[in-house]
Amino acid sequence: MITLEDVESAARRIGGRVRRTPLMEVAPQEFAPTAWRAWLKLELLQHTGSFKARGAFNHLLTATDRGLLTDAGVVAASGGNAGLAFAYAAAQLGTRAEVFVPETAPAVKVAKLRELGADVVQVGVKYNDAYEAATKRAADSGALFCHAYDQPAVGAGQGTIGLELWEQTAGELDTVLVAVGGGGLMAGVATALAGRARVVAVEPENAPTLHAALAADGPVTVPVSGVAADSLGASRIGDIAFEAARATGAEPVLVTDEAIVRARRAVWDRYRLAVEHGTAAAAAALLSGAYRPAPGERVAVLLCGANTDPSDLTGAVEPTH
Structure with missing residues (x-):
């Protein structure tokens, strides 16, 4: 809650x-x-x-305060908007972002992610496909995982x-x-x-x-x-x-x-x-x-x-x- x-x-x-x-x-x-x-x-x-920028900034700044945001950066799973927000917030805070999106994500959102400097990985056809790949990547890399919606911050x-x-x-x-x-x-x-x-x-x-x-x-x-x-x-x-x-x-x-x-x-x-x-x-x-x-x-x-x-x-x- x-x-x-x-x-x-x-x-x-x-x-x-x-x-x-x-x-x-x-x-x-x-x-x-x-x-x-x-x-x-x-x-x-x-x-x-x-x-989404509101939640993204709050999550990353909260993690920074707690020493949880490292040089490994952030990893997010998103149908588009959350990824854009985390990529933007990460860029503003000087850290890298890797964003996993489904292959069905609108081209306009994928293009904007790349413009913001995020590494974009397209996986599967649904959000859940991108989510599973992103959680594995975060666990393997030590990056801060950023959920599109189900995190308190x-x-x-x-x-x-x-x-x-x-x-x-x-x-x-x-x-x-x-x-x-x-x-x-x-x-x-x-x-x-x-x-x-x-x-x-x-x-x-x-x-x-x-x-x-x-x-x-x-x-x-x-x-x-x-x-x-x-x-x-x-x-x-x-x-x-x-x-x-x-x-x-x-x-x-x-x-x-x-x-x-x-x-x-x-x-x-x-x-x-x-x-x-x-x-x-x-x-x-x-x-x-x-x-x-x-x-x-x-x-x-x-x-x-x-x-x-x-x-x-x-x-x-x-x-x-």
């Missing part, structure tokens, strides 16, 4: 190394007609194009977004919609906002890791596919995320691939924000009606990543409610 104290410590530790991303208020009728106020948290403007770093949201809304926040893959982002935000605002954990129907875990009373492996699999491709929710969801009462919601595609295009058409399909899942819950706010509810949608190919973002799409 991670605690609010862990998140607050992470905020102090990574301050000055990550961006305080903007909060944009939007007309409620554009996302949630029954809501009183609505915001988009623009975490897609974070270093490397996703929220990583989750605590992601939770700093929740602290920012609370401050930026002056505490006038009821609900945050967060996309869930392995669950590190949800775990951190839910922990940061526990007792203050609810978290709606949005998953693609084709990757229901949290739903399956809650039904089974523990993390289980599920088949994963669909348009958001490149960023929400974990086949098993993290232990930390499962415990955080159960402890904080995070509400799970499923969305279809069609709803995700429509939401991604709607966000582009209305605000010219190019987001990943995984990121669009959070918006899809509102735009499709999978989550309906209560009258007067104050709602924020966390737009968490922008590492996408924008070539198909053409034409207006009007989502249904």
Whole structure:
């Protein structure tokens, strides 16, 4: 588990190394007609194009404080965004990074990893394939292993977004919609906002890791596919995320691939924000009606990543409610 104290410590530790991303208020009728106020948290403007930089810096800086970051550098397993974040953080801290990604990782993410100076190893077709290869490499080399989502310092770093949201809304926040893959982002935000605002954990129907875990009373492996699999491709929710969801009462919601595609295009058409399909899942819950706010509810949608190919973002799409 991670605690609010862990998140607050992470905020102090990574301050000055990550961006305080903007909060944009939007007309409620554009996302949630029954809501009183609505915001988009623009975490897609974070270093490397996703929220992952927060957890990466917190993990590496925590390891540095404990003498665990050596000349062997870091090894990470990632579908893309976590690898980018660890590569960026490692470069900023003057250490080397080796990143294992599945062969299905988007070319744009692989190219960015190499631009950041990381050694990239493509293994298998799923995140788990890359994960197994990375853990073996870390054990053999003595490098610091960096999990994409299931490490306390990583989750605590992601939770700093929740602290920012609370401050930026002056505490006038009821609900945050967060996309869930392995669950590190949800775990951190839910922990940061526990007792203050609810978290709606949005998953693609084709990757229901949290739903399956809650039904089974523990993390289980599920088949994963669909348009958001490149960023929400974990086949098993993290232990930390499962415990955080159960402890904080995070509400799970499923969305279809069609709803995700429509939401991604709607966000582009209305605000010219190019987001990943995984990121669009959070918006899809509102735009499709999978989550309906209560009258007067104050709602924020966390737009968490922008590492996408924008070539198909053409034409207006009007989502249904």
